[in-house]
Amino acid sequence: MATARQEVRPWPALWALVVGFFMILVDSTIVSVATPAILNDFGTDVGNVIWVTSAYLLAYAVPLLVTGRLGDRIGPKKMYLTGLTVFTLASLWCGLTSSIAMLIVARVVQGLGASMVTPQTMAVITRIFPPDQRGKAMSLWGATAGVAVLVGPILGGVLVDGLGWQWIFFVNVPVGVIGFVLAMRLVPDLPTHEHKFDLLGVALSTIGLFLLVFGIQEGQKYDWGQITGPISVWSLIIAGLVLLGAFAFWQSRNRNEPLLPLALFRDRNFSLANLSITTVGFAVTAMAFPLMLYAQAVRGLSPTKAALLLAPMAIISGALAPFVGRLVDTTPPRFIAGFGLACEVGALYWLSQIISPDLPIWQLLLPMALMGVANGFMWAPLGSTATRNLPMHQAGAGAGVYNTTRQVGAVLGSAGIAVLMESRLAHYLPAMGGGAPGGEGSAAGGKLPEALHQGFSDAMADSLMLPAAVLLIGLVAALLFATPVRRQPAAAAASGDREGLRG
The missing domain is CATH 1.20.58 (Methane Monooxygenase Hydroxylase; Chain G, domain 1)
Structure with a gap:
């Protein structure tokens, strides 16, 4: 058994997997900062451009229940490598498109590739790490998720300003190749389980x-x-x-x-963690659109400068990850996740109350910093709580369910925020007809006329109340977590060896 443990090396395997996972999650939010540039380039409206994100998220979310099972059946490593290949090739296609319709189609294929990759990362954690060590492993997974969705707009801003919006997709190609090589060398071949579809x-x-x-x-x-x-x-x-x-x-x-094993939901914490992560997916996806449009259309910031408003979130979230990882294995998850979700609700409400045409930029950074604290405390405890009691033969199915609920939340967040932004714009600026920069009745792809600044700012501020309200549901769910039963490290490790490190 000791030999098998040396051969598997869980931590290098996990680091290899999070390269692809990080890239895929970056693409969930990277388009938000490029929205004005794509609007201008294709001469379309905000609704069509948000479909560039929604199509990706929808194609990502729907197959997750199947791809999690496929990982159990043919092996998570094979499924991961296949998905990474599809995702990388589709990224190249996205950058080469010449119409908004073709970009949306390419994003659908990209989302399908992403759906093959994501459940495998979580399933491998569940199978190669014993339960008493999964908190630390899941903290890395959670930090990757939290930082990626925040880094997306920052990286997007730099690329859009320097090279053009196409490069938010081209950059995935070398990263995908590196991730493929690392996974091929470091991720173990785990035992498979038969599943029907x-x-x-x-x-x-x-x-x-x-x-x-x-x-x-x-x-x-x-x-x-x-x-x-x-x-x-x-x-x-x-x-x-x-x-x-x-x-x-x-x-x-x-x-x-x-397809959806309802028996998994008999575990109280699994059910509550899925509800909570759905609201997190909704909020994190939804909040970026009004913020980026406000920063560029009202404040006249370049895509890079607008995206740098999110820098405090990414930095603080990443810095907190090791600390939170240690807490997850020793502290009841309701306290950690509840604190993080409460911070996120407070930060979004704070932001909605201060957005105005003449607000000093440094005041925007304060709620952003609070969001960094929130993201540092949300992701790891939710993921580890959901997976702690999963039976090994359903690791892929459970990971598929968890990631499906997160992505369904993101899809609904993208759709919901589009509706609310257009509705509030129609209310405050009826002459724009619910448009946005780049759409009909606005300054295409640039800063709005000063007369429209107040109305546009008010519309974006109102929109931020939606993700804050939805997160309250997730906060209540997290506060209802039961304290998990602690297993003895030796027994837990033996259990992990028997299933995850066999062969």
């Missing part, structure tokens, strides 16, 4: 989620009325909800192997 569940969840997101995001564009013929915005939303309800019912009745 619920094709009806795949169809119901895919179509239902697409209809729901499309209806929400396009609602303002069609004034919440008819899209074409008998098809209305509300009919799409209702049909999506009905199909998702049918999906849940089918999962409860499927006696073979359901």
Whole structure:
């Protein structure tokens, strides 16, 4: 057993995996800072450009339940390498596109690649680290997630200013190649488990989620009325909800192997962690759009300077990761995650109250710093709490569920913030018709006329209240976590050796 332990080397394997995981999460938010540039280049509107993010998030979220199972069946390493290859090639395609429609299609393929990669990172942690060490491992995973979604806009700003928006995608190519080589050399081949696939569940969840997101995001564009013929915005939303309800019912009745193993939700902490991470995915994705548009359209900041507003978040979150990792293994998770979520709610509310045309930039950095504290404390305890009690043969399925709920939150956050921004712009600036920089009735791709600054600032400030409100649900869920039963290190390690380090 000692020999197997030396061969596997969990920490190098984890570091290799987080390279690809980091790149994929960066792409969830990197487009937000490039929104004005893409608006200007393609001459489109804010709704279409937000589809560049929503299409990626939707294609990322929907297959996660399947790709987690595929990782269990054919091996997480093979699945990870396949997904990384698809993602890297699709990134090249994104940078080479010449129309907004083709960019959206390329982002769908990119999202499919991302969906193959993400569950494998979490499943490998669950299988190669014993439970008493997973807190430290999950802190690295959580710090990667927290920092990546914040680094995305910063990196995007630098690339857009220096090389053009296409380079937010081209930069993935060398990173993808490096990640592939590292994973090939350092990630172990783990035992596989046979799984059947619920094709009806795949169809119901895919179509239902697409209809729901499309209806929400396009609602303002069609004034919440008819899209074409008998098809209305509300009919799409209702049909999506009905199909998702049918999906849940089918999962409860499927006696073979359901796509969504509802038995996992019998664990209280798994259920609550999934609810909480959904709200985190919603908020982190949603907050970047109004902030970046305000910074560039009202304050006239370049993409790089606008993105640097998020620097305090990334720096503080990364610095706190080792400290929080030690806490996760010794402190009840409700205290750690609850503190982080409370800080995030407070920071978003604070930001919504101070945004104005003439606000000194340094005052914006204060709530950003508080968001850094929040992100440092949110990600690791939520991930480790969700996975602590997962049975080894369902590590991939559990990781798929957890990452699905996070990504569904991100998809709904992208769609929801688009609706609210357009609605508030129509309220404060009716002459813009709910547009944004680059859209009809505005200064294309640049700073707005001064007469529009106050109304635009008020619209973006109001929009930030949505992610703050949604996060309150996640905060309540985290405060209801049960204190996990501590297992003896020796017994835990033996358990990890038997399953994760075998062979």
